[in-house]
Each structure stands twice: as C-alpha cells, then as structure tokens.
Amino acid sequence: MLQTESTRWVCTVPVATVWTAPEKIREVDAEGLGKTPNINKWINTMTAEESRDMVDSNRVQSQLLFGEPVMIDEMADGWAKIAAIWQPSQKDERGYPGWVPIDQLKEVEALDELGYARVVSQMAQLWTEDFKPLLVVPFNTMLPVKELGEFIRVQTPLGDAFIMAEQAEVARGFNQVEKGTGVDVANLAATFLQLPYFWGGMSSYGYDCSGLSYNMLKANGVIIPRDAKDQAAEGHEINKDSQQDWHIGDLLFFAYEEGKGRLHHVGIYYGNGLMIHSPTPGKAIEIIELAGTVHEKELCAVRRFVENEGAEE
Missing domain, CATH: 2.30.30.40 (SH3 Domains)
Structure with missing residues (x-):
C-alpha cells in the first residue's frame, strides 16, 4: 500500500x-x-x-x-x-x-469527518469555487463534505468544488446511506430503463448486470459484493421455487445448464413475475416477464438484502 x-x-x-x-x-x-x-x-x-x-x-x-x-x-x-x-x-x-x-x-x-455527498441524479454538475463548470459526474458518486448549504462544498481530487444540494444527499459514510425498501430499489432501477449494457459498467453511462444490482442497493444503504457470483453467496436465501415468497427488490440469479451450471447473470425482482435487469452487450436495461423465457429455466437462486419490501405508491 x-x-x-x-x-x-x-x-x-x-x-x-x-x-x-x-x-x-x-x-x-x-x-x-x-x-x-x-x-x-x-x-x-x-x-x-x-x-x-x-x-x-x-x-x-x-x-x-x-x-x-x-x-x-x-x-x-x-x-x-x-x-x-x-x-x-x-x-x-x-x-x-x-x-x-x-x-x-x-x-x-484523507477527509470524511462531515460525511459524503452522494449524487442522486443520473448526472450532476460540479462547480468551481467561482462557480464555473468543473466536471459532470455520474449517479452514486460520493465525495467528502467540507461545508453544507444550498450548494454543498466537497473535496475532490481537482480541488474544492460545489454541488447543488438538490442533486445530492449527505451520508455519514460511504456505507451509511439511509436504507430504502425493496420497492425503492426496484423503482430506482426503473429510472435507468434503456441505459445501454456495458461490460464491467458501474456508472450511469452504462451498467452490467451486477453493476446495476450493486449500485441500486448501494443507493439504498446496502453494500453488496461487486460480482453476481459473490452476491449470490450472501444475503438472505429465499425459496426460488416459491415466487409468492419473493419480495420486490430481491435479487434473482441465473446459471447455465438450466440453473445447474456456472452462474452468469443477476436481475432485480420487480413484482408480479417481472424482472428488471441489464441483459447483455447490444441491449439496454429493461423490464421483462420471467415466464416463458430462458431466465425462468436458468433461475438458480433468490437472495434478499432489504428485508422491508415497502409498498408501491
């Protein structure tokens, strides 16, 4: 180090x-x-x-x-x-x-005494101290807070900068964001519909499947592993064969050989037999019905990271 x-x-x-x-x-x-x-x-x-x-x-x-x-x-x-x-x-x-x-x-x-400002909009403008545009940063960017106000002063590697308070929320630590519900996780994912799939993607320029699940949970106060295989080894195990037990916001995992082979994909349960996911190169984040798809045959695990499902508005 x-x-x-x-x-x-x-x-x-x-x-x-x-x-x-x-x-x-x-x-x-x-x-x-x-x-x-x-x-x-x-x-x-x-x-x-x-x-x-x-x-x-x-x-x-x-x-x-x-x-x-x-x-x-x-x-x-x-x-x-x-x-x-x-x-x-x-x-x-x-x-x-x-x-x-x-x-x-x-x-x-190293600075984090006042916590972090987490970007809640898909993209946010950072401003210099004399309020000239500095940089556009993506959703879930987290920067140490130096001063609160209508514009939050943050520490950046390019010097102090400002972000509009309405484009950020303040958390005590990177892993201390206010916890949301399962519905919050699914609804947040839906704001990224049609965002292109990008292998290794961890930003609102493009997510891969596990990048989407990682970031939607991170934004709702839960830090999970980066990769789908690691994600499937954690959380609360839910019976994959009992869909009525699934909660909105649960993670659904898929493996080759009709669920018995190598794990290769993850999506977020959207309720009513639906899943939101970032599917594959050349496609974009979408909501699909599981029934009758290859995903229905390949489902290998369901994991819960947010116990409170919540209720739709």
Missing part, C-alpha cells in the same frame, strides 16, 4: 475503468483512457463485435467513480495495480482488484 494514514489515492476522472491487465486494452479503447476519458464516445464508437469482445476476452473488471478511493499495490509503466476498497470481492479481501492508468488517480488528504 503506497498511501499513508493521512492520505488516500482516489479516482480523478468521472469514470475510470479497472482493467484485467494493461495489455488487455485495444485501439478502440482510447476514449476510455487518459486524463479526460469520454465514456459516451467510447461506448458509441465500439461495434457490436467489439462490445462482445469486452466480455469474451475478459478485458475489464469493474469501474471507479470520481473520488472513489483505492489501495495501490504497485505502479509500473503508467499503470497502477489497485484494490477498489468500496467494492467487496472474493478476489481480494480488501476490495475489487485490477489495473488503472496512473493518470486517472491522485493522492489527496
């Missing part, structure tokens, strides 16, 4: 991709790298085959949001080997491991 007790290394760009290894990058990935990555352009530039190759070639592990802290194990040739400490994983007990370009990280003063 290269940081000290008084400092931490954090992500300096709106979204930094965590790669399996530096040699996994391709020419088409240039827009996702550097000090000013353009995630929208990167996603839109890729062909269907290149998007699928992200999955088939295991190029990407996860993503970091602006200001998200990491532990650094080593630096070499412009890359840092990191553990994303806010993303639990069986791959590393400290947090999700992978590689990030060094120029997308910065060492800053």
Whole structure:
C-alpha cells in the first residue's frame, strides 16, 4: 500500500475503468483512457463485435467513480495495480482488484469527518469555487463534505468544488446511506430503463448486470459484493421455487445448464413475475416477464438484502 494514514489515492476522472491487465486494452479503447476519458464516445464508437469482445476476452473488471478511493499495490509503466476498497470481492479481501492508468488517480488528504455527498441524479454538475463548470459526474458518486448549504462544498481530487444540494444527499459514510425498501430499489432501477449494457459498467453511462444490482442497493444503504457470483453467496436465501415468497427488490440469479451450471447473470425482482435487469452487450436495461423465457429455466437462486419490501405508491 503506497498511501499513508493521512492520505488516500482516489479516482480523478468521472469514470475510470479497472482493467484485467494493461495489455488487455485495444485501439478502440482510447476514449476510455487518459486524463479526460469520454465514456459516451467510447461506448458509441465500439461495434457490436467489439462490445462482445469486452466480455469474451475478459478485458475489464469493474469501474471507479470520481473520488472513489483505492489501495495501490504497485505502479509500473503508467499503470497502477489497485484494490477498489468500496467494492467487496472474493478476489481480494480488501476490495475489487485490477489495473488503472496512473493518470486517472491522485493522492489527496484523507477527509470524511462531515460525511459524503452522494449524487442522486443520473448526472450532476460540479462547480468551481467561482462557480464555473468543473466536471459532470455520474449517479452514486460520493465525495467528502467540507461545508453544507444550498450548494454543498466537497473535496475532490481537482480541488474544492460545489454541488447543488438538490442533486445530492449527505451520508455519514460511504456505507451509511439511509436504507430504502425493496420497492425503492426496484423503482430506482426503473429510472435507468434503456441505459445501454456495458461490460464491467458501474456508472450511469452504462451498467452490467451486477453493476446495476450493486449500485441500486448501494443507493439504498446496502453494500453488496461487486460480482453476481459473490452476491449470490450472501444475503438472505429465499425459496426460488416459491415466487409468492419473493419480495420486490430481491435479487434473482441465473446459471447455465438450466440453473445447474456456472452462474452468469443477476436481475432485480420487480413484482408480479417481472424482472428488471441489464441483459447483455447490444441491449439496454429493461423490464421483462420471467415466464416463458430462458431466465425462468436458468433461475438458480433468490437472495434478499432489504428485508422491508415497502409498498408501491
């Protein structure tokens, strides 16, 4: 670990991709790298085959949001080997491991005495101290609070900045967000309908299946593992064969070989036999009916992370 007790290394760009290894990058990935990555352009530039190759070639592990802290194990040739400490994983007990370009990280003063401002809108504008636009950051970005008001002053790796109070909520810690209900989880996921699937995606530019479940629960006060396989090993086990026992907001897990093979997908139960999920490259977040689909045959587990189901308005 290269940081000290008084400092931490954090992500300096709106979204930094965590790669399996530096040699996994391709020419088409240039827009996702550097000090000013353009995630929208990167996603839109890729062909269907290149998007699928992200999955088939295991190029990407996860993503970091602006200001998200990491532990650094080593630096070499412009890359840092990191553990994303806010993303639990069986791959590393400290947090999700992978590689990030060094120029997308910065060492800053460790600060969290006043808690964190969590972005609640799909995108939010950060402003400089003289109220010029600084950066647009995605949903669930969490930044240390320095001062409260109509505009919240936050610490960022680019210096102090302001965010409109209506675009953020303040939590005492990254894992101390106010807890929501199962209905809150499902309804929040529905605000991202038609957002493109993106392998390894952890931002409101594009989620993968477990990125969606992780972020919807994180926004409702529950930190779960980053990957679907790890998620399925936690939570409260619910009888998968008794749909009447499922709650809205439960996580549904799917495996090949009609539920007996390798686990490969997760969705959020939407009630009434429906599921909301981020399906596969080339598609977008959608609500589907489980009956009569391959998912019905592949269901292998149901897990509950939010005990209070809540009620629809």
